[in-house]
Amino acid sequence: MSLTEAKKGGPYTKNDREGRRNEVARLHFEFGYSARKIAETMKINPNTINADIQYLYNSIKEETRQKRDDLILQQLGRLDAQRTRILEGITEGGENKVKLEKLLLDIDSKINDILMRISKEPNALKEKKDESQIRELILFLIIKHAKNPCIRNEELICEIINLEECTMEKSIEIVTDMESLGLKCCLKLNEERLAYDLLEFALLRKYIKHNGDFIDKIHALWMIHQHSSFETDDLNRKYLKEFRGRTTWSEKTHEKFDEEMKAIEARRAKAIAGTITDIINNEDDGVLSAETFIRYAKYMGTFFGNRKTVLEGLISDSFETNDEFL
Numbered sequence: 001m002s003l004t005e006a007k008k009g010g011p012y013t014k015n016d017r018e019g020r021r022n023e024v025a026r027l028h029f030e031f032g033y034s035a036r037k038i039a040e041t042m043k044i045n046p047n048t049i050n051a052d053i054q055y056l057y058n059s060i061k062e063e064t065r066q067k068r069d070d071l072i073l074q075q076l077g078r079l080d081a082q083r084t085r086i087l088e089g090i091t092e093g094g095e096n097k098v099k100l101e102k103l104l105l106d107i108d109s110k111i112n113d114i115l116m117r118i119s120k121e122p123n124a125l126k127e128k129k130d131e132s133q134i135r136e137l138i139l140f141l142i143i144k145h146a147k148n149p150c151i152r153n154e155e156l157i158c159e160i161i162n163l164e165e166c167t168m169e170k171s172i173e174i175v176t177d178m179e180s181l182g183l184k185c186c187l188k189l190n191e192e193r194l195a196y197d198l199l200e201f202a203l204l205r206k207y208i209k210h211n212g213d214f215i216d217k218i219h220a221l222w223m224i225h226q227h228s229s230f231e232t233d234d235l236n237r238k239y240l241k242e243f244r245g246r247t248t249w250s251e252k253t254h255e256k257f258d259e260e261m262k263a264i265e266a267r268r269a270k271a272i273a274g275t276i277t278d279i280i281n282n283e284d285d286g287v288l289s290a291e292t293f294i295r296y297a298k299y300m301g302t303f304f305g306n307r308k309t310v311l312e313g314l315i316s317d318s319f320e321t322n323d324e325f326l
Contacts, residue, residue, distance in 0.1 A: 006067075019108060020052065021055065024052040024056065025054060027041065028056070029056075035050045038053075045289075047288070047290050047291075048289060048290055048291055051289040076111065079107050079110055079111050082107055083104060083111075086100050086103050086104045086107065087104065131181070133164075134174065134177060134178055134181065134286065135205070136292050137159075137164075137174070138198055138201060138205075138207060139202060139207060139288045140216075140293065140296045141198055142198045142202060143218070143221070143279065143288075144295075144300055145198065146218050146221035146225065147221075149218070150190040150197050150198065151195055152194065152195045153193075156175055156196060157171045157175055158171075163301050164298055178201070181201075186198075186200040188200075213278075217276075219273050221275050224268060224272055224281065227270070227290075228268040229269070231264045231267075232261070234266060235261065235264065236258055237256070280293050
């Protein structure tokens with residue numbers, strides 16, 4: 001299978017990804033193709049191509065930075081050697097002592113300037129990297145929590161630990177970075193508890209457009225959840241009216257009820273999957289790449305911060321009952 005006939009989306013193996021990026025690099029740098037044209041040529045999702053191009057530019061920046069760092073070290077080495085020679089000249093004394101001291105001061109000033117530049121740059125690089133990571137996390141969590149994209153601090157910490165497979169300390173550091181970017185301004189009283197409005201934060205940071213397709217799709221996901229809840233309530237009321245409490249149901253009635261509930265869930269899952277696919281494939285919005293989503297998607301059904309224990313939640317899911325229907 002040629003690269004231009006490659007699959008349209010992930011997951012990719014390491015070799016597949018490397019081959020794809022090599023081809024993207026060839027088309028972009030040698031032929032000057034845009035991301036859109038490369039996507040059309042290779043028949044690959046435009047978001048994946050955009051992510052590849054960004055990766056390539058970041059790699060170039062890293063290589064350039066490494067070369068620059070090597071040059072800086074060489075420059076520092078030369079200045080240090082020159083400084084040593086001047087100190088030796090000053091120690092030996094002579095008519096040029098004052099001139100040598102001025103040269104020494106000039107060299108020390110140059111060394112300090114270089115060291116100051118080096119000390120400032122890592123922070124700027126870190127901030128840029130963290131913003132990109134934060135953006136991906138926030139957008140994924142909005143999709144995951146589309147039913148109610150407001151989550152509490154402890155939930156957010158748990159989500160990041162889970163998604164990034166990191167320590168609690170690292171997760172708290174990321175949340176702190178989010179707060180410094182304005183997340184604290186998005187605190188809302190939600191269900192009688194303070195929670196971060198992730199959608200508002202995404203708008204605040206311009207991760208998404210106010211009138212963009214992403215918000216429309218999140219609203220669509222919310223509607224799907226609401227409709228599914230209404231269907232479930234209607235089904236419960238229907239069976240309550242026809243068969244009274246669950247304890248009086250026959251085995252056949254239980255089976256029929258379970259089948260109808262599964263059908264509701266299947267429709268909900270299909271609608272959600274279709275909407276999420278639209279979000280990922282929307283090349284105009286380009287808010288979240290398929291590669292990023294796939295990396296996080298395995299945690300789509302895992303939620304944290306529930307007041308119930310995990311075991312209680314499992315029992316509740318298995319034996320979903322309501323006193324009204326008993």
